[in-house]
Amino acid sequence: NPEITGQAHQSTVLRSLQLAALGVAPPSDVPLFYRVGHETLSTAPVIDVLGSQTSGEVEPVLLRTQSDLLVGVGSDHTDRESEAYSVALSKQVCPKVSGRTFWRFADVADRWDEMVLRFFTAERTPYQEGLAASLLNPLDLVARWEQREGRVFGPGSLMFCGTVPTLNGIVRTESLTVELSDPRTGSVLSHQYSIRELPVVA
Secondary structure, three states: OOOOEEEEEOOOHHHHHHHHOOOOOOOOOOOEEEEEOHHHEEOOOEEEEEOOOEEOOEEEEEEEOOOOEEEEEEEEOEEHHHHOOOHHHHHHHOOEEEOOOOEEHHHHHHHHHHOEEEEEEHHHEEEEEEEHHHOOOHHHHHHHHHHHHOOOOOOOOEEEOOOOOEOOOOOOOOEEEEEEEEOOOOEEEEEEEEEEEEOOOO
């Protein structure tokens, strides 16, 4: 089990505008790290969410093992309704989804900025696409986290590394595919999942 599941937000003008449209205030710092319980991490093909106001977003995922720093792809699935008044709460409400396959970061570090992040909804409809270069470098993120936390990003630690703007606003999605692709080699990390909405009852 990972020691932490966290997210680092790197704010862009477009991304801030998209969140502002949902009533979400900009982060107090960039990057801003959110601690999330390890029990929220999921690699399942179906996740349960409460209500209809949730959506995912593609992110690189860092995983520290005993011997390596690995990088994969995942989705920071978020409750948009609670995000409007507490981003930290919204991060804890939904599962954080990760693919099962990872690359050694050292093997792709020299071309990291060329990596492409993509998110497709049902029937391969594009939802997000952007270069990893638009995010903070993973090694920089880890260094900043260690400085702020005063401890090492040790074995078992996991971090979601921020996202790119959506192509046409933030919308609810039932079936999601996230990808991290390496244009130089043609290799792609991919994970597909769908959501099952639980009723909101009182």
